[in-house]
Amino acid sequence: MSGPERPTDELAQRRRRAVRTALVFGAIALAIYIVFILSGVIGR
Amino acid sequence: MSTHTATADHHHDAHDHRQSFVDRWFFSTNHKDIGTLYLLFSFVMFIIGAAMSVVIRLELAVPGLQHVSPHFFNQMTTMHALVMIFGGVMPAFVGLANWMIPLQIGAPDMALPRMNNWSFWILPFAFAMLLMTLFLPGGGPGGGWTLYPPLSLQFGQATAFTIFAIHMMGISSIMGAINVIATILNMRAPGIDLLKMPIFCWTWLITAFLLIAVMPVLAGAVTMLLTDKFFATSFFNAAGGGDPVMYQHIFWFFGHPEVYIMILPAFGVVSEIIPTFSRKPLFGYQAMVYATAAIAFLSFIVWAHHMFTVGMPLGGEIYFMFATMLIAIPTGVKVFNWVTTMWRGSISFEAPMLWSIAFVILFSIGGFSGLMLAIVPADFQYHDTYFVVAHFHYVLVTGALFGIIAAVYYWWPKWTGRMYNETAAKFHFWWTMVFVNLLFFPQHFLGLAGMPRRIPDYNVVFADWNLVSSIGAFGMFVTPFLMFGILFHSLKKGAIAPARPWESARGLEWTVPSPAPHHTFATPPVIRDGDLAHGDVSH
Numbered sequence: 001m002s003g004p005e006r007p008t009d010e011l012a013q014r015r016r017r018a019v020r021t022a023l024v025f026g027a028i029a030l031a032i033y034i035v036f037i038l039s040g041v042i043g044r
Numbered sequence: 045m046s047t048h049t050a051t052a053d054h055h056h057d058a059h060d061h062r063q064s065f066v067d068r069w070f071f072s073t074n075h076k077d078i079g080t081l082y083l084l085f086s087f088v089m090f091i092i093g094a095a096m097s098v099v100i101r102l103e104l105a106v107p108g109l110q111h112v113s114p115h116f117f118n119q120m121t122t123m124h125a126l127v128m129i130f131g132g133v134m135p136a137f138v139g140l141a142n143w144m145i146p147l148q149i150g151a152p153d154m155a156l157p158r159m160n161n162w163s164f165w166i167l168p169f170a171f172a173m174l175l176m177t178l179f180l181p182g183g184g185p186g187g188g189w190t191l192y193p194p195l196s197l198q199f200g201q202a203t204a205f206t207i208f209a210i211h212m213m214g215i216s217s218i219m220g221a222i223n224v225i226a227t228i229l230n231m232r233a234p235g236i237d238l239l240k241m242p243i244f245c246w247t248w249l250i251t252a253f254l255l256i257a258v259m260p261v262l263a264g265a266v267t268m269l270l271t272d273k274f275f276a277t278s279f280f281n282a283a284g285g286g287d288p289v290m291y292q293h294i295f296w297f298f299g300h301p302e303v304y305i306m307i308l309p310a311f312g313v314v315s316e317i318i319p320t321f322s323r324k325p326l327f328g329y330q331a332m333v334y335a336t337a338a339i340a341f342l343s344f345i346v347w348a349h350h351m352f353t354v355g356m357p358l359g360g361e362i363y364f365m366f367a368t369m370l371i372a373i374p375t376g377v378k379v380f381n382w383v384t385t386m387w388r389g390s391i392s393f394e395a396p397m398l399w400s401i402a403f404v405i406l407f408s409i410g411g412f413s414g415l416m417l418a419i420v421p422a423d424f425q426y427h428d429t430y431f432v433v434a435h436f437h438y439v440l441v442t443g444a445l446f447g448i449i450a451a452v453y454y455w456w457p458k459w460t461g462r463m464y465n466e467t468a469a470k471f472h473f474w475w476t477m478v479f480v481n482l483l484f485f486p487q488h489f490l491g492l493a494g495m496p497r498r499i500p501d502y503n504v505v506f507a508d509w510n511l512v513s514s515i516g517a518f519g520m521f522v523t524p525f526l527m528f529g530i531l532f533h534s535l536k537k538g539a540i541a542p543a544r545p546w547e548s549a550r551g552l553e554w555t556v557p558s559p560a561p562h563h564t565f566a567t568p569p570v571i572r573d574g575d576l577a578h579g580d581v582s583h
Contacts, residue, residue, distance in 0.1 A: 018155035018230040025222045025256050033260035033267075040268055040279055 070165075073157035074562060075142045080459075081164050082139025083452070087524070089131030089171065090445075094521055096124040101483075101517035107504050117500035118186035119178060125189035126206075129306065130213045131171050133440065136448045137309040138163075138220045141248050144455060145224065147553040147560060148242045148577070150233025150569045155226035163219040170212035177202040188498060190295055191266065193280040193288050197273045204274070207266045214259045221255035224248055233552075235571035239333070242551050242577035243326060246333050247312030250340045254301045254308075257344070262298040265291060289354055296347035304343040306440060307407075308336060310447025311378060314400045316551070316577070317454050318382050321397035322389030323548040328381040329578045335374035335381075342371045352420050353427045361420045368418035372411065379408055394546070395469035399450035402477060403443060410438030413488065428498075431491025437484045449476075449527065456531065457545040461559035462538030468530045476523045483516025551577035 072078055099120045103111050112120070142160065146153055154160045177184035182200025185191065197203060228249050232241070268279040269291070278284025280291040311332075319326045326332065346368045352361060382404050391397070413435040417423050426432060457463055486509035491497075495506045502510065544554040552575050556564050573580045 014230050015155070018226040021226040021229055022156055022159070022222045025225055026218075029218050029222075029256050029260045032257065033264050036261060036264035037267060040264075 071161065073153070073161050075146050075154045075157070075160065076459075076560060076562065078154075078160050078164050079139045079142030079144075082135045082142060085164070085167060086132050086134075086136035086139060086448075087528075089127050089135065091524055092175070093124050093127040093132055094524060096120045096127065097517060098521050100124065101514040103500050104502070104510050105514035106511065107502055107507050109501055112500070114500045115183060115186060118188075118498065119184045121498050122185050122188055123175070123178065126174060126185075126210075127171070128440075129189065129302070130210075131167070133306045133444045133448070134213075134217060135167060137248075137251075137306070137444075138217075140244075140309065140313070140448070140451050140455075141220075141224055143459065144553060145227055145245055145248060146231070147458075147556065147564060148245055148551055149228065149231060149236050150552050150565050150571070151227060151231035152563065152565050154223050155231050156223050159219050160223055163216045163223065166212050166216040166219075170209045170216065173205050173212070174209035177205045180205070190292075190299065191269065192295070193269060193272065193291050196269065204270065207270045210266050211263055214263045217255050218259050221252035221259075224252040225256070228252075233565065233568045233571060236552075236576070237579075239330065240576050240579040242312075243315040243329065243332055244309070244312035247308045247315070247336050250336050251305050251308045254305050254340055254343065258298045258301045258305075261294060262302075265294045265298065289351075292351050292354060293348065296350045297344075299350065300347045301340070301343040303436075303439065304339055306444045307447075308340065310403065310407075310444050311336065313447045313451040313454070314382065314403050315378075317396045317400040317450055318385050318404075320454075320546050320549045321394060321400075322386045322391050324385055324389045325550075326381070326578065327384040327387075328377070331377055332381055335377040338374040339371060342367065342374070346371065349418055349423070352423045365418055365420050369415060372415060375411055379404060394453075394466060395464070395473055396450045396454035398470065398473045399446050399453065402473070403446040403450065406438055406442030406446070406480075410435055410440075410443055413438065426491060428496055429491035430487040430495045430497055433497050434484050434487035434491060437487070441484065442480060452527075452531075454546075455553070456534065457541030458553055458556075458558050458560055460535055460538070461541050461557075462534045463541050463545060464530055464534040464538055468533070472523065472526050472530060475526065476520065479516045479519030479523070481516070483513055483520050486510075486513045486516075550574065 068077060069081065072081070099112060100117065103109075103117055142154065145151075174184075180201045182202060185196065185199055185202045185206045187196040187199065191206070228241070228245055232238075238246075268277070271277040272279055272281055272286070276284075278286035280286045280288045282288060315326055315332055346364060348356060348360065348364045349368045352364070356364075386401075393401075413431065417426055417432065417435060453464065453469055490506055490509050490513070493506065495502055495510075541558040543557050545558065546554075552569065552571070553560070555569070555575055569575070
């Protein structure tokens, strides 16, 4: 049996959404790192 | 044995296009190849870490200093932990995630394949740098894997290399976690709702959130250590107004969730295997998901139970004691559900099931000793003794490592298209069961009797159980080679595996041929009820 052909643009859209998700979580990780060190510096 | 194919389009492109060795393995963006690389890397790291543990147990086999200097002994305990945690257990689970998550959710690959390649190839350089420190003047890091200052800042040239290596491992882990989250949230095939995903995907999704939250904290802490050593800051230097105890709080804010990062994916593996070999659906699927999330949440609010003896207000001790005990509730839910899944099941005891049952029993022993350590007055007695060593090895060896071994035997036919020799695999299991318990169970007695950890010599009253423990270690060292032999033999001479080698296995991964083609789900699958690990398409 064969599945329906997915339009290429839908797959591309999924990829774009995945990149957006990755950028958001990457930014969160970077923010934790920077804010954490800054809190150590400013907190003193 | 049903082996219908839920998908339209699979390719063996790696073979058709005749990729060169370098292209395939160094520049690969294929989730299966990268998964294989992760698993091979972790296997090598397990051997190196195990060799270090043999040095430790050789020294401790009898009282007195015999084979290595105390300084080198300290380097071995430190490096053993760093190698096993960051080089063995974590990459092994990332390898399993790479192999299985796209297959289980019907995705063609991980969401960010190039980043996936980069995440892996950072690791060999990070560990080359870490292991290289053993050959530097002054040797490698020897202050324990926790790198507590001021001790960790007193080593020679190793500090900078170690901290840089930890940064690299952290970057690799964070990128891997981002990839898992992006894949699961965006790449699921139509019909695979979040609450119909295999439980392995759920445990990995939650693990990935933990990684994003805590790895930057570790990175921040070791960055501060670095600036304290080389740039005259005083984050943790009491002479400059800093606070070394603050480092311990920060470290364990990372360190306790790290324990769950290493065990939650193993929970997922066991939750896949037990239903298959009990021939029943997983009992309480949603409860398992919520219990996993609850454990992850609780892991953030219990860190100071590692620091009771450092000193803290009584209210703090009581809070951390009871918060820690709360973890037993969602963990108990999981153990109950595994046992209930087996209850009145038509159980068979193939190797993956044996490892999973052993996981449930022995991990529970580690959990119970953890409860003992959570009790503040008791912890004052047990802290920094071999009781703690026994506790976390029951969690991490008979927990995390057993989960990894169970997963390898379970999915091996899908990866390679070959069955392994069941008798040999059972021998591997029973050999390990004997020696792992010889190795770690006596350490409970040693700890309760007061033997301190991280010490190369000890009082003669501890001699007998130390010898037993060392014999266990020597027997355990054989096991990775035994497993390698079984798997190598399977690759060369194993029986051909069908698409669904375990008759009751459910989930999309079993709908593709064995070995899984190089490219799977190039077009999204049409999901039918039998393809889902949990639930029905229509409900």
